[in-house]
Amino acid sequence: MKIVRTSTIPLSLNVLLKGQLKFLNESYEVVGISSEGQLLDEVKQREGIKTISVNMERGISPLKDLNSLYKLYKVLKTEKPIIVHSITPKAGLLTMLSGKMAGVPIRIHTFTGLIFPTRKGVVQKLLISMDKLLCSAATHIYPEGEGVKKDLINYNITSKALRVIGNGNVNGIDLEHFSPKQVSETQKEQLRKELKIEEGDFVFVFVGRLVGDKGINELVKAFSLLNKDGKRSKLLLVGPLEQELDPLAPETLNEIKNNPDILPVGFQKDVRPYFAISDALAFPSYREGFPNVVMQAGAMELPSIVSDINGCNEIIREGQNGVIVPVKNSEKLKEAMERMIADKDFYHQLRMNAREMIESRYEQSVIWDALLCEYKKLIKERDYRV
Known part of the structure; x- marks a missing residue:
């Protein structure tokens, strides 16, 4: 079974998910998608996974975003993953929409942080609308921590169930490395x-x-x-x-x-x-x-x-x-x-x-094991539905 992980820029895959992709690749075929760059090549070499570059703008850029959406759709139609899982805001929106269009059965987004609570006026309304659209296209939403979960509820971003994996954080901490x-x-x-x-x-x-x-x-x-x-x-x-x-x-x-x-x-x-x-x-x-x-x-x-x-x-x-x-x-x-x-x-x-x-x-292996169990549970639940 194939799992696609996406982020807007390769730095996020390279740093935020360091080691995790290699771990997951032992149970599934993992593909990493992000904007092109040397850091994406580094992810491919270090994690031992297939990577595909699809350039995504971090800021709001409608024409470029539509182009990225189409490219992501084509990649997902070709790769046919059972799960697509995004982190970072722009990758989340584009991945969930393209994943739905491509018929990916399990579409997960992890909110690692929310921008709109610190914005005001029209900009805040636009950002909220984008996150609502993201959530509507996703099948499962995971806030990275309890604070993010509370904001998603307070701003009525989604009515879908929200659950924090473990004690929070997307990757845990390698206590041997950081010592x-x-x-x-x-x-x-x-x-x-x-x-x-x-x-x-x-x-x-x-x-x-x-x-x-x-x-x-x-x-x-x-x-x-x-x-x-x-x-x-x-x-x-x-x-x-x-x-x-x-x-x-x-x-x-x-x-x-x-x-x-x-x-x-x-x-x-x-x-x-x-x-x-x-x-x-x-x-x-x-x-x-x-x-x-x-x-x-x-x-x-x-x-x-x-x-x-x-x-x-x-x-x-x-x-x-x-x-x-x-x-x-x-x-x-x-x-x-x-x-x-x-x-x-x-x-x-x-x-x-x-x-x-x-x-x-926040020991790292606890976070990784919890995520792997979540993937297995979601796949099993889908098999029952099918």
């Missing part, structure tokens, strides 16, 4: 030297795209205020600057460029060394489904400061493995960062709990 033991003291010493991080510096790290929706404007402002108060700290920004879709404010870009304590290192294939030289994750995103970064930081024994949004407020429990602050609030973010530095007992308690609280809820 402080995987980074040597020599590696850490060398990286600190390269970045001019001195002994006694408290290092906050952000990992992700440097865009407005990730709370970078508020993070940079909070950190700048913190440093003006004389706290010895550094802010490590690990991720690509993406100014096309969601640009940072000019004053934020200027501060990043001119503040010697802000260390932008761009996209890094292996983020573990950067976690290893840091003291806490700062992740004030506006919206998430179930952020891998927060789980990765916890597995690397880092407490987190996160915004009070879906996913983040499920992984982090206030005062146990991190601190939760209001969205878009630089002052509260600064206060949380200040407390991490000043209250050593509080910080060490958070750090001591960080890895154990990830281990007990």
Whole structure:
């Protein structure tokens, strides 16, 4: 039996579903579909699966979207999968519609995050309409976490049954890979030297795209205020600057460029060394489904400061493995960062709990097994109906 997994860009298949596709390929023939690129080739080689490129625009582009829809339809008619399973918004809409047109019997979409709750007016209405259309074409909907599930219900996106697989998250966490033991003291010493991080510096790290929706404007402002108060700290920004879709404010870009304590290192294939030289994750995103970064930081024994949004407020429990602050609030973010530095007992308690609280809820094999069981159950139910 054949299963098709889709995402808008290959980065999602390559990073979000790393290892999972290979695991599923042991039970089914798995085909990965995403936009073309080197990362899609990497998925093919590493996961040992067939991949097909169908370019999809992340933004709204009606003509290009229709072209992608037709190409997906043709691929699905040729491949004839029993299940098609999408993640990411645009791939979800196009895959569910083309899957229905092509007669794929089981059409699954996992909502890894919702955009519309952070939008207003006409844009929000359009995004809600798109998600409703997606759900109408799908046979099964899985929110990545309880917060996403609640939003789907509150906004009346679908009347279909909604169920979170496991404790949430699409892929779980590889606890052997994300472990402080995987980074040597020599590696850490060398990286600190390269970045001019001195002994006694408290290092906050952000990992992700440097865009407005990730709370970078508020993070940079909070950190700048913190440093003006004389706290010895550094802010490590690990991720690509993406100014096309969601640009940072000019004053934020200027501060990043001119503040010697802000260390932008761009996209890094292996983020573990950067976690290893840091003291806490700062992740004030506006919206998430179930952020891998927060789980990765916890597995690397880092407490987190996160915004009070879906996913983040499920992984982090206030005062146990991190601190939760209001969205878009630089002052509260600064206060949380200040407390991490000043209250050593509080910080060490958070750090001591960080890895154990990830281990007990999000170990990767548990998520993979739960998904495989779900596929088998859906196929069995379909066979009964047929």
